Amino acid sequence: MAPVTPSTDLRGALDWGRLAPLRLRARTVAAGVYAGGHRSRRRGSGVEFGGHRDYVLGDDLRRLDHRAFLRHGRLLVREFETETDRTLRLVVDASRSMAYRSPSAPGAKLAFAALVAAALARIALSSGDPVGLDWVGGERRRPLPALAGREAFERIVSALEVVEPSGDLTVDHQAVSRAIAPIARHASRGSVVVFLSDLVDLPEDAAERIAALATKGRTVIAARVLDPAEAEFPFAGPVRLRASEGSKVIETDASAARSTYLAALEQQGQRWQERLLPRGGALVTTVTTTDPVEVVRAILSAVRGLRP
Amino acid sequence: MTFLVTAALAIALLVVLPVAAHLLRRGRAREREFPPAALVSPAPPVARQRSRIEDRSLLAARCLVLLGLAVLGAMPLVRCSRLSLSREGGASVALAIVLDDSASMRVAMDGGISRWSRATAAARALLRSCREGDAVAIVLAGQPARLALAATTDLSAARAALETVPVTDRPTDLANAVRLARSALAELPHVDQRVLLLSDLAGEDLPAGSPPPWVPLPELARPAADCGVVRADRRGSRVTAEVACSSREAAKERQLEVVTASTPLTGAGAEPAPSGVPLRPRTGTILGAAAVAEQAGTQTVVVDLSSPLAHLDARLTGSDAESHDDEAPVTPERAATAIGVLTDPTSATAVTGGPPILEQALDALETRAIVKPLTLLPDEAATLAGLSALILDDPSGIGPEAREALGSWLDRGGVALALLGSSIGRAALGATLAPFVTESTTWTETTATGIDPTTATFLGPEAGGLAELAPKGRVALAGSVPNGARLLARWDDGAPFLYERDLGRGLVVTAALPASPAQSDFALRPGFLALLAYVMDEAVRRRGERVTVAGNPWTFYGEGAVRVTPPTGAPFDVLPERDRVGGSRAIHVPSERGRYVVARGSEVEARIVTVAAEEITRPPRDPARLSAGLRAGGVMERVDISREAALMVLFFFAAELMIRAATRWRERKRSAAL
Known part of the structure; x- marks a missing residue:
């Protein structure tokens, strides 16, 4: 793979644009989300039934399930969700295509994904839920295990700030597998996995592999981050389009190719939806010009809608 | 560069x-x-x-x-190569545009455009470059040279006048046109005066003078290969045509065909239309053909007809630079100028033999007129209608019927000459010499030796030869001169020798000597030919020549409008005007070759207009051979288009x-x- 030259190919390691600084923006986004719906989220998610276990000495007798005792002949205690693991596992795509930023975009796709990830981390940590971070591609990336506490947010933000977009997923077909392997092994029941990516140049089985995380009570949300140019295809006349990853160059008439491109983009999203929905997952599509607050809300709404 | x-x-x-x-x-x-x-x-x-x-x-x-x-x-x-006026110090310019509208300007140049079109386009370009204060006059160089537009500062009028000027079949009158142009500018206050010559220069030498003419289009004077039918006359079953060619190459492999005419003649000069031969426009039925000799200049081509028809055209095969003159109407026999001659062959014949001396004299004039000997003076006016002139040599008298027919013929423009002699004493009963003399007269001996030349100036220098006639007698006209008659010549003793008087539209001329050499030397003198020429001219002038060259005027004497139908276009009326002596006459100058129909009251006659042979044979003059002074026209050929x-x-x-x-x-x- 040819080395990435920031000055030419990526216009710098990461083009934050108007999205920087990440800490302040993430807090602002998170605050906006709280104002809109954190009350219902905390209440609803903490009193839901989570299952039975055998009674042990010292358990609160009010939680004994009398009907279960009559049915099974042994003492069982009812458990609630607030007592289950709600770890947030963030998987951020930092491949070279995520560095793309069109002239009308506020920042690179990776910058937008980092902002959303930081805001989600802030919200989760505020609720006492641990947050972990994994990467697909990227240079100087620092994967983080699930952390909680005050320092966790700072570590996550630092990791998001220092990463540089790199990696060609058309060549490195195992990048996605490497990123989600820890999650598949360690993420406990009830974990929420948020995959932030442009879904460009991913391996054919990437959707299947991501959707496969939605087992053991885990919730998987794929957040598709697109640049406005990718969402609208605003070109006109004859164009030569070079892919960020791989060596593909397409020469076409933009006006004639627009409709087929948008259809292909829609079809790609549909394919991800078809993979995720049966497994209890969802796809959230967003553009970097969208308000990040709305994006975070959309992701949280998707999580709530998918929770059992 | x-x-x-x-x-x-x-x-x-x-x-x-x-x-x-x-x-x-x-x-x-x-x-x-x-x-x-x-x-x-x-x-x-x-x-x-x-x-x-x-x-x-x-x-x-x-x-x-x-x-x-x-x-x-x-x-x-x-x-660019647009014509434009150059100015010195920005002063206004007086410009006379001499536009040659003669027949030779119809010749097509390289590229198919005619000399005339090129010349008019150049004139338009010049007018576009004129500005307020400039004066423009337009002079046409077709014979006679004439002023199409007097000098004016109204440039729009000049442009409008230019658009109405057509090319004609007239001969070239370049020298007079240049003189006319100079005179048109003479009265103008403009200091900068110029004469612009747009012509092929196929004419006489240009007159010296100021301002010198400037020739901005030398390409007009480029020689062109052209042959044309100048005129064609039918006599019986034979057509004699005059063909003119500018060069030997132009005459190569060409034939003269005589075909049925598409527009037959009507009127007095016409003969009855043939039956059985269809008239087809332009094509016609070929009745005879003859080859044209490969030579430059004018030649006579004779074509024998297979069918003696009247309405014919003569045309040349092949093509050349000017197709307009490749076809000409054939003059019918009756349309030619005819002179009736009534003479006594026994007394009016020279001792050397041959036809009567009067007929020999008419042949010597080479007028193309047909001489028709008469044995008797016709009693019917219709018989005289075909004659333009009538010459009576030593008549004894004119009977009442013949006198009436003669009077009617004279009223319609006939010209009669009576050479009175000794026969007047043998007049029959009831016969008189009216309208030549009004009183009876006699043949008497005389002591006069000849004519006083100073009284016969109308005959020109030839009058001097009439001073010695050695007459053996003369008709005493002293008491027989009618009222209103004009004396043209007197004997050296003062007695009347020759006089004339108008009769209707016609003319009666009376002389006191016969043509017989036995009576005097009158018929042997050049002055006699001059007298016959005068009579012929009057005959042509008063009755109108049936075949004329374009540009020669037709004069119609008498009151009443004349309706002229040209070969192309709508008929028009020519109104009479008062002349200097109080008479009335209508004048029209035909400018297009072809067949015309002229109607005066109930009289309808056909006329044919031809083109001058010089318009075809005369080569254009090289503008470079003109004097250097002619280049001072002040017109520049090119203009800056910055x-x-x-x-x-x-x-x-x-x-x-x-x-x-x-x-x-x-x-x-x-x-x-x-």
Whole structure:
């Protein structure tokens, strides 16, 4: 793979644009989300039934399930969700295509994904839920295990700030597998996995592999981050389009190719939806010009809608 | 060519730059990064095609801007060839445009355009370059030279006058046209006066004088190969045609055909239409043909007809630079000028033999007139109708019927000459010499030796030869001169010898001597021929010659309008005017060759107008051989077009900006629609 030259190919390691600084923006986004719906989220998610276990000495007798005792002949205690693991596992795509930023975009796709990830981390940590971070591609990336506490947010933000977009997923077909392997092994029941990516140049089985995380009570949300140019295809006349990853160059008439491109983009999203929905997952599509607050809300709404 | 001009022209080479850029752009569109490029379907042919179409107007505008800049930079060198007036000190100019409208200007030049079209286009260009304060006169050089527009500062009137001037079949009258042009400018206050000559110069020498004429179109004087039928006359079953060729090459492999006419003659000069021969426009039925000799100049071609028809055309086969003169109407036998001669062959014949001396004298005049000997004076006016003139040699008397017929004929314009002699004493009962003499007269001996030449100035220098006639007698006219008669000559003793008087539209001329050499030497003197020529001229003038050259006037004496039907166009009336002596006459100058029909009251006659042979055979004069002084016309052949070139550059530059703005607007609109 040819080395990435920031000055030419990526216009710098990461083009934050108007999205920087990440800490302040993430807090602002998170605050906006709280104002809109954190009350219902905390209440609803903490009193839901989570299952039975055998009674042990010292358990609160009010939680004994009398009907279960009559049915099974042994003492069982009812458990609630607030007592289950709600770890947030963030998987951020930092491949070279995520560095793309069109002239009308506020920042690179990776910058937008980092902002959303930081805001989600802030919200989760505020609720006492641990947050972990994994990467697909990227240079100087620092994967983080699930952390909680005050320092966790700072570590996550630092990791998001220092990463540089790199990696060609058309060549490195195992990048996605490497990123989600820890999650598949360690993420406990009830974990929420948020995959932030442009879904460009991913391996054919990437959707299947991501959707496969939605087992053991885990919730998987794929957040598709697109640049406005990718969402609208605003070109006109004859164009030569070079892919960020791989060596593909397409020469076409933009006006004639627009409709087929948008259809292909829609079809790609549909394919991800078809993979995720049966497994209890969802796809959230967003553009970097969208308000990040709305994006975070959309992701949280998707999580709530998918929770059992 | 200076270095700067060369460098400016070299700018034109830069036109390859936008072309190359365009080709490069066509071949490879601008590359840009687009991560999901794999989702885009490739379509390179459509893209290149669009690029080529959309950029074509922009490319053309840019190339034209560069070429315009090159022309503008090299403007001292690059000029257009439009005629324009040059001015010294910006003063107004008085310009006389001499436009040659003679038949030779119909000749087609290289490229098919005629000399006339080229000349009128040049005149229009000159008028466009005139400005307020300039005076323009237009003189036409077809015979007779005439003023189409008197000098005026109204340029719109000059332009309008120019558009109404047609080319004609007249001969060239270039010298008089130049004189007329100078006189038209003479009264103008303009200091800068010029005479512009738009002609093929196929005429006589130009007169010296000021201002000298300037010939800006030397290409008009380029020789052209042309043959034409000047005139054709039918006598019985034979047509004699006069064919003129400008060169031997023009006459090569050409034939003269006589065909049935598409427009038959009508009127007095016409003969009954033939039956059984269809008249086909333009093509006609070929009744005879003869080869044209390969020689330059005028030649006579005789064609024997297979059928003695009357309405004929003579035409040349092949083609040349002027097709208009390749066909001419054949003059019918009755339309020719005819002279009736009544004489006594026994007494009026020379001792050397041959026809009567009067007929020999008429032949010597070479008038193309047909001499018709008469044995008796006709009693019916219809018999005299075909005659233009009547000459009676030594008549004894005229009977009442013949006198009445003669009077009717004279009223219609006939001219009669009576050479009175000794026979007047043998007049029959009831016969008189009226209308030649009103009183009876006698043949008497005389002591006079001849005519006083000073009284016969109308005969010109030939009158001097009549001073010695050795007459053996004379008719005493002293008491027989009718009232209103004009004495034309007197004997040296003062007695009347010759007088004339008008009778209706006709003319009666009476002489006191016969033509017989036995009586005097009168018929042997040149003055006798001069007298016959005078009578012939009067006959032609009063009755009208049936065959004339274009440009020669027709004069119709008497009251009443004359209706003329030309070969082409609608009929028109010619109104009579008062002449100097109180008479009334209508004058028309035919300018187009072909058949005419002239109607005066109930009289209808056909006339034929021909073209002068010199218009075909006379070569154009080389303008370079004119004197150097003629180049001082002050008209320059070329004009600087810097202003037009600069405007052109600005226009194309604005066009480029508009195209670019329109392209951007379309792209923005497309983006907004998304």
